Amino acid sequence: MVASLPFRACINGLLRYPLQAALAVLGLALGVMVFVAVDIATDGAQRAFRLSLDALSGRATHHIVAGAQGLPDTLYVRLRRELGLRQSAPVVETAVSYGTGVLQVLGVDPFAEQGFRSYFAADALQDNLWRRLLLEPGTVLIGARTAERLGVAMGERFTVQLNGRDVALTRVGTLDDATTRGIENVLVADIASVKELRDQPTRLSRIDLILRDEDADLRAAIEKRLPSDARIEAASARVRSVQELTRAFTLNLTAMSLLAVVIGVFLIYNTLHFTILRRHVTFATLRALGVTRRELLVSILLEAGLLGALAVCLGTLAGSYVADSLLALVSRTINDLYFAVSVSEASITGATVLKATLLGVSGSLLAVSVPAGEALFAPPAQTLMRRPIERRVTGWLLPLAAAGLLLVALSVLIAALSAGLSSGYAALAILLIGCSLLVPWSVVKLARALRRLVRHPMLRHTVGGLEAGISRIGVAEAALVVALAATIGVTLMIGSFRTAVDQWLSSTLRADIYIRPAQAVTGRDETRIEPAVIAAIRNMPAVSDISLGRFVELRREGGGVSLFAIELAGESYAGFHLLAERAQAWQAFDNDMAVFVSEPYAFHHRVQVGDVLQLPTALGEQGFAVAGIYRDYGSDQGVVLMRMSLYRRWWQDPGISSMGVYLKQSQDPQQAMGDIHALTGDVQQLSLRSNRELRAVSLEVFDRTFEITRVLRWLTTIVAVVAILTALSAVQLERRRELALLRGIGLTSRQLAGVLFAQTGLLGLFAGLLAMPVGVALSVLLVHVINRRAFGWSMDFVLDAKPLAEALALATLVALIAGALPVWRALRESPALALRGE
């Protein structure tokens, strides 16, 4: 048990330095804030998607699903008739554009819905709403919140875009919020209406089922009657596949946010280390009076725990506010790269609070354990003197640096010998820890080297002050180096990545104009371009050639497969960079049962050239030989590339999702795009982009993807600024007498400020210099290990000097800004008072 007076003696000692304590709490709170915000945002986006899937699935336990063409509606009737399958409901889903947003349209059969979803529950029936839905085409129900956000009143007609066409819908009712929790941006309509919208009057998206464990025989009977490309999947499988899709993305964000927490923990360590050093006589006195080591340790841990808890409270509160901004960035990236999701808000969960509390409080306890052990495990007679502690700190620098070097070597070994993403992150963390252990020793070495170069006594004193204060500034300097190195590393990685993507786009995008249906829901849509439109464009006099593409998501056990079928124009072949290929790969691709797979696909599925891929075709499972692996930065999940004729043969789908148009020489793309619009506008609204526009848009999406990384990087740097401010304030407190003495011997305030600013500037400069090699190493790991293992992308590392120079300037500037407050305090201090002592 903690005796109250010893604890008060401890905590009062901490409160004597309120600025230090406040900065430590602020630093950790900022770290926790970043973590909480990222956790809420990523969890919110996933939860919103999961809730929407759950709500749309209702009480269905399983779904019957198929490939791009969906299921024939005769299957549903057959199952009900032959198997008496009453607990089944047909569903047609599609996405439409409304303004700049996306709406999901769910078509259901009101007569089959009982037991699945309650959209057509009592109050809906009272108003005969379902009768209107059945009889009046284009009538829909909308959730109250969605309707309010879209500004669609009851009975109002509004226009959406589907497959490039304008479609008029009418709101005839409101979905009950209680029964549609989690559904945002969803319209519910009668199944016939939605089939009509999709121009696929006989196809279903899926059939929902309620199957119990004991229905194994029934399941087998259903499976017997399924077409070859259809299968039964558990409702939970869809959620899992969504989580799997974004796993690497969210892991990257979490790793970034944890860095901010680690720097916050550095800060707590720094402050508590400082206050423990300042209180060593108090601790020794308490022990001399008979307070046991354990009682004192409990008091110190309690104090650290309280600081951590306070930081967690503040950080969690702030994080839940910041999360809204991050949520927009996260959901936009998910929309760009993975799936359509609309998240209007995300709330903090108990799990997030628990994780933040564990991180913040355990981080604080861990941070204080080292200085507490240092103060408590020495004999009290020794701790009554300050010098042995200082000597111990200085004596530890070399062993710490040696340990740091060993950790760096260990990091290289782990990166080289392991294969998993987690071990990649472990190598990254170990590298950062190793480098941070090297920092205090390196600062001392740099200060000594500089000291040898300068002759002026005042300058020598200025530089010597850095070495003398290493026990207080070492950890903060390490925190700043880590934050700067992260900035350099991430910037270089993004730069390398951007260069690779830019080169890839230049090589891949060869057509003059790219076309797809105007309904721009996501970059990978299964919507189709009308055959008449394709024919009209092909026959235009300005057009020399066209390439055609069809993108479909194949569903199979254990996740989906993105299949891209292409009919290449003569010029398109050169756009593919094959990283591995068998002999006469293109010949095989064009003539045999062969496909190419993208680099991420090969990486994630451990596929090699010569392997055979089993894919679920419309005619049953079929094997396709892998003839080559090509570079592709378009999807981190990977894509299977197949020639169009092969796709049509096995999937019997004549649809085209996208087109590339090659113009004859000297034709103006803008003019041609105008002509295409004029030619096809009556048939179908198309989205046309010139080569240059598409490249710009692709790079814009790329930049958007890393926007959140940039935000996190800045937040981490702010935490590091607080760290260095705390350290400098500590040093200033520690050196009160020395500074007063300098003023006593005649130094003017300006000269004193010069000395102090020179010291803080040098600290920043040293941090910037040390961060350069660490940042470069970090970047190499990110490029060659993390990116490769998370997304399967390989790329060349590009060393750009600009981020290095920027980091150096930033470090110096940051240190000078952080030094302003301590300098101001030092100048305000009465020399007489400071010389009198504590």
Next chain:
Amino acid sequence: MARRIELHGIYHSYVQGSVRQTVFEALSHTFAGAGSTAILGRSGCGKSTLLNLISGLDRPQRGRIRVDDQEITAYNEAQLALYRRRYVGIVFQSFNLVPTLSVGDNLRLPLELNGLPAKERERRVAEVLERVGLRELIDRYPEELSGGEQQRVAVARSVVHKPQLVLADEPTGSLDAENGTRAIELIRDTTVEGGHTLLMVTHSLAVAGYADTVLVLDDDGVLDEYREGIAW
């Protein structure tokens, strides 16, 4: 009451810079009986180290120390803390009051550690502060006191829990002549009144003159009775 402190073959050294300094090679001595003992010695001869060893603040590298029936050199850290808590009161040269606690709380601290009920704590604190003449300063903090007042509080704290042994390490070292005299008189009077055994180290003959017995610790780490002709 502690009547006997036995030191057997004490060896103690410490490292200063890169040099190992031996303080005691094989110190043996027995302090017998109650009353007050002053140990004289030059700076650096090991006077404070001797008190640190007897109080359990430091451990000898070799040898045994017995205080009455307790062999404190066999104690672990927790046992030593309890030993100090119950049996020892210490007066430091630099007072070492806990700066974050008021005068009253500094005195309550050893009593709380010994588990005395609140009422008894308050009675003892009032009584001891009365004895040292600082009753009105009970709510002040150490930094609000003069050096002399701080030392009087330190003396009060060393006896408030009625320890058997009071150890004073250069108790007048940080005070001027007038305050030093008042402090040493206070230490002597309070320990005599309370029946405590007082062991103090000093380099001042005048201070040593207040003790019943005066010993000298020479530069070789040998304790001897102070008598005419002994150089120190």
